[in-house]
Amino acid sequence: MYAGESLTFLELLNEDYPDGVWLEPEYRWALDGMSKDASPRVAITRNRTTSKGKAASRGVQHPDILKFPPKP
Numbered sequence: 001m002y003a004g005e006s007l008t009f010l011e012l013l014n015e016d017y018p019d020g021v022w023l024e025p026e027y028r029w030a031l032d033g034m035s036k037d038a039s040p041r042v043a044i045t046r047n048r049t050t051s052k053g054k055a056a057s058r059g060v061q062h063p064d065i066l067k068f069p070p071k072p
Contacts, residue, residue, distance in 0.1 A: 004070035008047075010062035028060045043067040 007015070013027060022030070034041040045065040046056040060066075 002066075002068040004068065006065060006067045008062065009060050009064045009066060012066060013062075031060050031066065041068065043069075 002012070009027075009031070013020075013024060016027075020027075031042055031044065035044050043066070044060060045067070046059075046061070047063040047065060048056050048061060050056055
Protein backbone atom coordinates (compact mmCIF):
# COMPACT_ATOMS: atom_id res chain seq x y z
CA MET A 1 0.00 0.00 0.00
CA TYR A 2 2.85 2.41 0.82
CA ALA A 3 5.37 1.11 -1.74
CA GLY A 4 7.61 3.91 -2.97
CA GLU A 5 6.38 6.39 -0.34
CA SER A 6 8.19 8.31 2.35
CA LEU A 7 6.27 9.66 5.35
CA THR A 8 6.65 10.32 9.05
CA PHE A 9 5.43 7.79 11.57
CA LEU A 10 2.74 10.28 12.64
CA GLU A 11 1.57 10.66 9.02
CA LEU A 12 1.35 6.87 8.71
CA LEU A 13 -0.73 6.66 11.89
CA ASN A 14 -3.07 9.45 10.74
CA GLU A 15 -3.47 8.02 7.25
CA ASP A 16 -3.98 4.42 8.35
CA TYR A 17 -6.03 5.05 11.48
CA PRO A 18 -9.55 5.02 9.98
CA ASP A 19 -9.00 1.55 8.52
CA GLY A 20 -6.33 0.25 10.88
CA VAL A 21 -7.08 -2.11 13.73
CA TRP A 22 -3.69 -1.87 15.47
CA LEU A 23 -2.69 0.24 18.42
CA GLU A 24 0.31 2.56 18.18
CA PRO A 25 2.72 0.14 19.97
CA GLU A 26 1.77 -2.58 17.48
CA TYR A 27 2.66 -0.27 14.57
CA ARG A 28 6.05 0.39 16.19
CA TRP A 29 6.68 -3.33 16.70
CA ALA A 30 5.71 -4.19 13.10
CA LEU A 31 7.80 -1.39 11.54
CA ASP A 32 10.82 -2.34 13.62
CA GLY A 33 10.50 -5.94 12.46
CA MET A 34 10.01 -4.91 8.84
CA SER A 35 13.18 -2.81 8.98
CA LYS A 36 15.21 -5.80 10.20
CA ASP A 37 14.09 -8.31 7.54
CA ALA A 38 16.72 -9.84 5.24
CA SER A 39 15.20 -7.63 2.51
CA PRO A 40 13.97 -4.65 4.58
CA ARG A 41 10.46 -3.56 3.68
CA VAL A 42 10.94 -0.16 5.33
CA ALA A 43 13.89 2.08 6.19
CA ILE A 44 13.55 4.15 9.36
CA THR A 45 15.35 7.49 9.66
CA ARG A 46 15.20 8.66 13.26
CA ASN A 47 14.79 12.46 13.34
CA ARG A 48 15.43 13.04 17.01
CA THR A 49 18.13 13.00 19.63
CA THR A 50 18.39 11.45 23.07
CA SER A 51 18.38 13.56 26.23
CA LYS A 52 22.20 13.58 25.98
CA GLY A 53 22.12 14.99 22.44
CA LYS A 54 23.06 11.77 20.65
CA ALA A 55 21.18 10.49 17.61
CA ALA A 56 18.46 8.03 18.56
CA SER A 57 19.15 4.48 17.47
CA ARG A 58 16.10 2.55 18.66
CA GLY A 59 12.36 2.68 18.56
CA VAL A 60 10.00 4.53 16.27
CA GLN A 61 8.57 7.91 17.27
CA HIS A 62 6.27 10.43 15.57
CA PRO A 63 8.94 12.56 13.79
CA ASP A 64 10.82 9.56 12.36
CA ILE A 65 10.76 9.15 8.57
CA LEU A 66 9.63 5.83 7.08
CA LYS A 67 10.76 5.02 3.54
CA PHE A 68 9.04 2.14 1.81
CA PRO A 69 10.89 0.74 -1.24
CA PRO A 70 9.01 0.59 -4.55
CA LYS A 71 7.42 -2.67 -5.58
CA PRO A 72 9.77 -4.87 -7.61
